[in-house]
Amino acid sequence: MLNFSEQPHKRKNLLTGEYILVSPHRSKRPWQGQVEDLAPDNRPQYDPKCYLCPGNERADGTQNPAYQDSFVFVNDFSALLEDTSLTQFDEENLLIAESERGICKVISFSPRHDLTLPEMRTTEIKAVVDLWQREFNDLAQNEWIKYIQIFENKGSIMGCSNPHPHGQIWAQSSVPVEIQKESVQQQAYYEKHGRTLLQDYLVLELKKEERIIVDNTHFVALVPFWAAWPYETMIISKRAVPSIADFTEEEKEDLAKTLQELTIRYDNIFKTSFPYSAGMHQAPVNTDDVSAWHWHMHFYPPLLRSATVKKFMVGYEMLASPQRDITPEQAATTLKQQATIHYKAQKN
């Protein structure tokens, strides 16, 4: 019998087909290494120097409108450009490259400079979900766009250079590697079983309950059995749909609630604004049959022991395989124990 909380072991990530290493006993290791700065948590509602606040000027000279809920624009420092022509490069089949065309957008989640998703009202988060869906649909109108990555980097530790609550969308002319992996695994499962991989996975997880954090009518948030980051989670839609384009009003409301509850639980663990990179994985667009694809959203948060001590995915992890110290089940227990009211809103 494999004892998950005692024995070093590896677990298979069903979505990528790749294994991660779990070293449960290693959490006893003392930490004498780098400690992160805690970002000051006293931002004003409006910052005259923030390029995301309503009415302010951006890098290219444009003025933001006096927007009321969320607001979207093309990134002034886009990593991908729309006017790139598609060409290939191949030298002796050893140096292989291809130009990439794309559109990068920034979405401000709120006119308020001082908020984050867990501190926003459900209706305000719902407005963000609406905008994501609208943007996804609009971008997919461009036939050359093959994949749309919706994501958020939260916290300076995750490379976020502006604390104003915002996310990004990168839409591009080819399907990136992580999506390709998930396509392969989901396709293989679908062909064999006639159901999506996450549909069956969800049934099993809901039966076991161990790793479930949020469970409402349309969505589940859980710690995947193969989580690599200490408090990694995944939101899965109960209905097997390929993308956010398919969500009904009711589903979008439930997604807003799920995002709110999950991020409140994160913030409550260490009573800090919990950093993470999060993003949806969904079917490529303008492509063949995508019925094997099941919409989901990954949360990759770096914190391990406290608000200032993170997990380093370094030497062994970069060269060999991802590795974690606490088990996914321990992380799930901690997340489940948290209150669903944000610590800042709690009366002492």
Place this chain on the structure above:
Amino acid sequence: MLNFSEQPHKRKNLLTGEYILVSPHRSKRPWQGQVEDLAPDNRPQYDPKCYLCPGNERADGTQNPAYQDSFVFVNDFSALLEDTSLTQFDEENLLIAESERGICKVISFSPRHDLTLPEMRTTEIKAVVDLWQREFNDLAQNEWIKYIQIFENKGSIMGCSNPHPHGQIWAQSSVPVEIQKESVQQQAYYEKHGRTLLQDYLVLELKKEERIIVDNTHFVALVPFWAAWPYETMIISKRAVPSIADFTEEEKEDLAKTLQELTIRYDNIFKTSFPYSAGMHQAPVNTDDVSAWHWHMHFYPPLLRSATVKKFMVGYEMLASPQRDITPEQAATTLKQQATIHYKAQKN
């Protein structure tokens, strides 16, 4: 024609088969995000509280010998344990796990607490290479060991919790995912061409010269065409051998020289002790034919713009694909321009 220094494009990593995204124009983006602390650079030669200094006591109560060059011991907080029994776990083919057996060792590179590889003498680095080879050979004697990862995390920004110069070896009972990927790609190439992939890649790179940093009798250090980290490099042996076990005395001397020159160039870029995770990739052990495998060593350094501003591999990178801002050719040019004498040893 693909213009590498102007057009966003993707490049194929020949060793993994996966693409990375290059956004050359994006290096113009101003940086207002997280700035790293500069570790103080005034360490004593001996630190009574360091668990790696000669004569000091370790976590388990053992006393380090008064060692003269390098020194190796089993990690007091090993992520893998030798007494793990091998068992499998499978629930409905959806929760899949397997125990993992292993040995984790720590190698102190020098009795001197205040040094790092680029500040050590070639003969001292050669002693480290000797020890790596000896350890590799010894560990491979255990038939249950299938792969041996030799690596170093340098700098607190890379999760290194003790500045005393040291590296690690994790030997384990299965072949980790990154090695599996490289096996697949190298095997396919070898079957088709009867030569190793890196052999042919090296010939082409030596002809082009553009990305070559160090070139001596037995080794080349270069910025791979598909580098993901800003100043990522790779050391490749000129002789196509599967592992460090095959290196002759002369080759080990040249490897020491290559390590020295490459790390000196790193330190000189920003006049700082350049952080990185580095490690060898070599053939699995106690396995079938490994003639397709060609020894090499990866350097993944995080710094991008200065000693305190790193590249964040976050949202898009974690969810979609690795992404870089400066081109590999620009990075190679910067590395080539550096002096081969360490900045601390230079007279002003």
